[in-house]
Structure formats: structure tokens, C-alpha cells
Amino acid sequence: MSYLEAFMASLGNLAAHKLRSLLAMLGVVFGVGAVISMLSIGAGAELQAMGTIERLGLRNVIVRSRSFDNDRLLEIREHSIGLSMRDCEAIREAVPGVESVAPKVEIAPYAILAGSARGEGTVYGVVPEHQELADLELEEGRFVDALDEKEHAQVCVIGPGLRRELFQYKPALGAALKVNDVWLTVIGVLAARGGEGDTFQGVSLGSSSRAIYVPVTTALRRFDHSPLGSPLSEIIVHLEDSEDDATASRTAARSIEALLSVLHGGMEDYVLVVPEGLLEQSRRTQRIFNIVMGCIAGISLLVGGIGIMNIMLASVLERTREIGLRRAVGARRRDILVQFLVESFAISAFGGLIGVLMGLGISRAVGAVADWPTVVTPLSVFLATGVAVVVGVSSGFYPARRAADLDPIQALHYE
Amino acid sequence: MSSSSVAPVGKRVSSMIELENIHRVFSVGSSEVRALDGIDLSLEAGEYVAVMGSSGSGKSTLMNILGCLDTPTEGRYHLLGHDVPQLDDDSLARVRNREVGFIFQSFNLLPRLSALKNVELPLIYAGVKPPERADRARDALQRVGLGDRVEHRPNQLSGGERQRVAIARALVGGPSLLLADEPTGNLDSRTSREVMEIVDQLSASGATVVVVTHETEVAEHAQRRVLMSDGRIVDES
Numbered sequence: 336m337s338y339l340e341a342f343m344a345s346l347g348n349l350a351a352h353k354l355r356s357l358l359a360m361l362g363v364v365f366g367v368g369a370v371i372s373m374l375s376i377g378a379g380a381e382l383q384a385m386g387t388i389e390r391l392g393l394r395n396v397i398v399r400s401r402s403f404d405n406d407r408l409l410e411i412r413e414h415s416i417g418l419s420m421r422d423c424e425a426i427r428e429a430v431p432g433v434e435s436v437a438p439k440v441e442i443a444p445y446a447i448l449a450g451s452a453r454g455e456g457t458v459y460g461v462v463p464e465h466q467e468l469a470d471l472e473l474e475e476g477r478f479v480d481a482l483d484e485k486e487h488a489q490v491c492v493i494g495p496g497l498r499r500e501l502f503q504y505k506p507a508l509g510a511a512l513k514v515n516d517v518w519l520t521v522i523g524v525l526a527a528r529g530g531e532g533d534t535f536q537g538v539s540l541g542s543s544s545r546a547i548y549v550p551v552t553t554a555l556r557r558f559d560h561s562p563l564g565s566p567l568s569e570i571i572v573h574l575e576d577s578e579d580d581a582t583a584s585r586t587a588a589r590s591i592e593a594l595l596s597v598l599h600g601g602m603e604d605y606v607l608v609v610p611e612g613l614l615e616q617s618r619r620t621q622r623i624f625n626i627v628m629g630c631i632a633g634i635s636l637l638v639g640g641i642g643i644m645n646i647m648l649a650s651v652l653e654r655t656r657e658i659g660l661r662r663a664v665g666a667r668r669r670d671i672l673v674q675f676l677v678e679s680f681a682i683s684a685f686g687g688l689i690g691v692l693m694g695l696g697i698s699r700a701v702g703a704v705a706d707w708p709t710v711v712t713p714l715s716v717f718l719a720t721g722v723a724v725v726v727g728v729s730s731g732f733y734p735a736r737r738a739a740d741l742d743p744i745q746a747l748h749y750e
Numbered sequence: 751m752s753s754s755s756v757a758p759v760g761k762r763v764s765s766m767i768e769l770e771n772i773h774r775v776f777s778v779g780s781s782e783v784r785a786l787d788g789i790d791l792s793l794e795a796g797e798y799v800a801v802m803g804s805s806g807s808g809k810s811t812l813m814n815i816l817g818c819l820d821t822p823t824e825g826r827y828h829l830l831g832h833d834v835p836q837l838d839d840d841s842l843a844r845v846r847n848r849e850v851g852f853i854f855q856s857f858n859l860l861p862r863l864s865a866l867k868n869v870e871l872p873l874i875y876a877g878v879k880p881p882e883r884a885d886r887a888r889d890a891l892q893r894v895g896l897g898d899r900v901e902h903r904p905n906q907l908s909g910g911e912r913q914r915v916a917i918a919r920a921l922v923g924g925p926s927l928l929l930a931d932e933p934t935g936n937l938d939s940r941t942s943r944e945v946m947e948i949v950d951q952l953s954a955s956g957a958t959v960v961v962v963t964h965e966t967e968v969a970e971h972a973q974r975r976v977l978m979s980d981g982r983i984v985d986e987s
Contacts, residue, residue: 340874351862660858663819664919665847665875667840743819747858 338677345678349685359646360686362639363727367690367719370632372697374715377624379708384617391610392468393580394434396572396588398422398595399606400565408563414600417565420555422598426572430590432583434575437464440554441568447547449501449512456497456545458514460554468571471543476508476523483522484550487557492523496544514547517557565604584611636722639686640730647679647734658738659746668739675735676728683727687720694719766926766958767793767816772825774811774981785811786822787981793960795926798953800969801962803978810931812978813962817850817929818842830926847875851920851928853949855935857912859904865891865915866900872923890918894948910941917948921957928952930961934968946971 349356391397400418403411411417420438427436440460447454465471466478474495483490491512498507507521525543555566572591577583588609595605651658658671666674694716698709774786785808793799803809814820815827818834821842827834832845846852851872859868869887878886891900894914904912913933920928930949934942950971953959961972969975977985 340880347862656858657860660860661871661875662843663817663846663852663858664872665843665923667843667875669840670843670875744814747819747854 338673341674341677342681345674345681348678349681355646355649356682356685359643359682360639360689362635362642363683363686363723364639364690364693366632366636366639366726367687367723368693368697369635370628370719370722371691371694371711371715372701372709373628373632374625374719375694375698375709375711376701376707377621377628378710378712378715379702380624381617381621382710383708384621385614388610388614388617390470391608391613392470392571392573393610393614394574394576394584395468395610396574396584396591397608397610398570398572398591399608400568401604401606403604405563411602411604412563415598415602415604417599417604418567418570419565420567422567422595423570425594425598426570426591429594430572430587432575432577432587433572435464435468435573437462437468437571437573438551438567439465439569439571440551440566442554442558444514444547447497447501447512447514449510452501452503454497454500454512454545456494456547458491458547458549458554458558460551460558461548462551464573465548465571468573469543471548472526472528474524474526476521478523479548479550484552487552488550489517489519489553489557490522490549491519492525492548493521494525494542494544494546495527496542497547498524500545512547515558517553519547519549581611581615584609588612632719633722636726639683639723640726643679643682643727644730644734646682647675647731648737650678651675651734651738654738655741655746655749658741659743659749662741662743663747671741672735672739675738676731679727679731679735680724682731683724684720686727687723690723691716691720765792766795766830767791768826768828769815770826772812772815772822772827774808774815774820775823784981786815789825789981789983791976791983793958795958796953796956797974798950798959798972799961799974799976800972801960801976801978802964802966802969804964807978808981809962809978811981813929813931813960816927816960817852818845843875847872847923849926851923851925853913853916853920853928853930853933855932857904857916857936859912859915859919861904864901864903865896865907865918868904868915869919869922871919876923887918887922890922891915893921894918908941909937910944913937913941913945914948917945917952921952926958928957928959930959930963932963933961934963934965942968 398418423436423438427433442458442460444456444458447456461479462484463478463480471478473492476492478492479490482488493507501507501512502510507524510521512519512521525546528543560566572587574583574587588607592607599605661671695711698711701707702709769789769791772786772789773784776783776785789812801809801812811820815822818829821835825835829845830849834842834845837845860871866884866887869890870883873883873886888897888900891897894917896911896914896918899907899911904915907915933949934945937945946968949959949961961968963969975987976983
């Protein structure tokens, strides 16, 4: 009997006991469904993390100034003034493999006004390179340029959220707005960007929707600063393209660390963020998540396997006479073994199929209800059904073995 | 059947079936039960034999051995040149498939399958391809007068019809030997006669038939009657 024929015959047999077959499949259905939906949630989270990390820039090393309470800050400021333009210069000069260094000043304004409209947002003092580094797209106008920087020009580029708030449907380009007591002319508006994650693994990404970008020199000169604050809030060090970004960014991070340690008199008033390292960390987290999910799914598949074994044992008992007859008309032990193995294969494959559909459904539902990104990868589908089939066939093995080992004479006269 | 599988073993090219000093001992707990205790029997091709005896006489055990479902504890059994006690499990299955057709008291039809599919069963294990299988099964059903019942399931058939399906199943593979174990045991006298008529016809058309029965009316159909008691042949006529 060919395998295909045995498979068709076993489908007929399963159809003859619909409820029982369904119950036998249940464990596998839930197991596979769980694996696929869990992995889809995991993959979605990973994709989101990847996107976020890519926004930080894989070829970037970011130096951020740390905040302290006032007493500690007083102490630190005796040795170090915090992140400054001097650090930028030093990194540019001394760290190999650096393409550009972009300082950033962050100011939380107390008032943003345009005519009678008020807005809320954050002022960022940036250099022209920032546009590329932060992957900012303009809806209209232009970004801060080198001339603006040189002249401490009182110009700004605003985010789409703020533009709506301040100007509604009026033209924004060329309009004036007042931040604290500094007048700025709008020279550009950013395009809206989806997926504005604000923090990732404790690293603030900053949302560009309510941002006001001004030249860094303007930010340093025209705005008031707290005397104890660090002049710069962040330095983005963009590395040259290299074969191995991971190693390059780690090496650069070490050099920057060493350099800053000297410049800041050993004060750790800054923190280094290496997106490449975050990626690594995110992958590690993902791996742990996958292992935990794998164990849970494995247990449910194991339970599914026990279910199949149970049903198959019952089926063997019930069909003892059939087995005897088949042996009498010429079936070898192997034929009987194959018959029952194919049947448990059919149960698990069918259950796996339903499980895949269920997994797709759950992953959709989670995506829709919880608003999580979910991605069903083909790998997870193959993995889940593959494991289910292996579990099914191996748990069918013992019952099938028992069927094959029945004595044909006793089986024929089994009541 | 391939010619090599029927090649005679040894010097004696002889009867179709040769039993020589067959013993079959079952161990039940610590005691031994001698189901067969020295059986000598030879059958020529085309013979029609009835094996009689009370229950416990060993006639079912003899039939199991003749049908290669069981092997003797001791003794020689040649079936068409096969040295049966020497065969392994798979070879026994092949011999059952090619050379033996079983007819059981309780029919042993698979309830989920149509008459046609039931009859096809031995052909499946003989490796016959589906279209040919259906043709041959239909022919076999025609021979037992059930040409118009092929798609019926066992529960849609009468007792006599069921046994005729079972006979069709026994003969579909073209076996050398038909073994019937109390073929009329579950049938009333009228359908018993119908069924035995078919067996007679098969015998008349050249089949070798062994019927195990305790009913004399059934045994009278045979040319030769063997009476068993306590695992021995006590009388032949």
C-alpha cells in the first residue's frame, strides 16, 4: 500500500470519528497556534526594536550628558564642565574612523508663542549634519545650514505637530515664533513620521513631531542656560562606513570613552550609547523570549502528543479485529505499523494546519486589539508544524508498534 | 506468484500440502497444552476436505497452521514447496497473501468499507494498482453473485451476503488454498446452503478447499472428511 493511499485511508478513518479526531488534534492545534502567535509577537517586537535602533543609527556612537542632583553636580563641575564643543573637537581630531561629529543642545522652553497661539515642544540646537544623522525628512523649506550656524541665525525648523498647533492652516514658512524671549523665523517644517517611539531600552529617542531645531550656535548663545548644566546635551559621533560596523562602533566607543575620561577629569558625567550594542542586547532579550516561548510551546505540543498517543491506543484496541484480518490477508507487521503511523501523522498534520490558521488569527487579533506589531514569519510556521508532525508521529509510534506486534490469531478472535 | 517461490524444496516433489508429525504446544502459565499432537496429512491440488471435531479438538489450530497464521512447534509443513516453519514473519505474510484465502465464521468485514473495498483488501497488500484492483474485486463479487451490491456496506447486507463478500475477498487474490473456518456458523440453514453452494462451485472450478466445521451437513459437501480429537486425526473417510 502506498503512503499516499494509506494517508487517504487514514483521512477517511479520521472523518469517521470526527469528534474524537478533533479532540486528538486539540493539543497540537493549540500548541502550533501558540508557537506561531507568540513568535509573531516576538518577531514584531524585534522588527520594531530594529527600526528604533536603526533610527539611532547603527554607525553612530552617541554621548549623552547625565543628570545629577545639585550637590553632586556642584562637585562634578569642579572637575568637568560637562559635554562641550571642546569634546566635539577632541573626538573629531583624536578618534580614528569618525566621519562627523554632531553636537546637540536640548532646551526645555517655558513658552512657545506664534501670534496668539501657544505651543509646547522642545528646542534642539543642532548642526546641519543632524538632518542626515537623525534621518529627518522635510515637508517644506530647508534645514539649518552652515551659514545659519556661523551667523547664529535666529531661524528654526519645526515638527509637524507643533506646526499644526501654532499655525493651523496658515503658511508656516517665513512666519515668526517666539521661544522664551528669542524670536525665530521658520525656515522648514518636518514631515510627519510614523512609529514615533520615545524611548527604547531606557534610551530617549526624542520625538521630532514637537521639536524646534535651531542652529547649535544659536542655542548656545541666544538661550539662557542653567549655570551648572552641561553646555551640550548630546554628541552624535557618526563613524565611517566599515566592513564590520559592530567592531568599528565598539572600538570607537572605547576610544571616545578614554578620551572623555581624560577631558572630564575622570568624572562620569556622560553616558555612551552604542546602538550596535543595543541591537546586540535586543537580540539577547529576543533569544531569551524565544527560549521561554519555545519551552511553553514545547510543553503544549508534548501534551498534544500525549493526546494523540491516547487516541491512537484506543483506536488500536478498537480495531484489533481489523488488524487481525489485515494480517490474515497478507499485511506485514510493517504495513500495520505504517498504517497507524500515517494515521497519527495525519492527525498531527491536520491539527498543525488548523493550528497555523489559529496562530495567524491570534496574531492578527493581537495586532488589531493590542496594537502591537506582529509578524508571522514562514520559519515559525514551518518550525511549528514540523515539530507538531514529529511529535505526532513519535507519539503514534508506540501504539502503532503495539498494533503491529499483535498476534494475528488472537487479534482475529478479539471480542 | 513468481516461479522461484514455488520451487520445490528437496527431492520430494509431491502433494500441494504436506504435514508431517505436526505438534503445536501452547504454554498456559506453567502447564502445557498440546493442541496438535502429531498430525500427518497431505492434500492434493483441487481436493475438498472437511476437518471435523468437537471444540478443543485442535481443528482451529490446524487451520491456523495450514493458513500460515501460526507455525508448528515441531514437524514439517510444506505448502506448494514453501518450507513453512522456516519462513520469517514477512514471508509468512506473503504466503498468506498469495496462496491462502480465509473465510471466517464471523465474516470479519471492515464495517466502514464498501463490499468492493473489503474485497480489494488482499490486493492492496499484493501491491496491485487501484484500477486493476477494483476490476478484480468486482469480478470476484460477480462470481459470488453480488455484482449489484458492490457499493453496499456490510451493515446494508444480509448475513448470507456478508459471507459471500468474505468469500469474494478470499478468492480475489487467486489463492491455491481456500480455508473456511465454520463458514456457516453464523447463518441460518437456508443461507448456509447458499454459501456452501458457492464453496462447492469454487471447488468444482479447481480450488483446493479445507472447511473446518462441526456440522455434518456442511462436512457432507466435501469429498474427504478428517475427524480430529485431542490434537490427533482419529478417523478419515
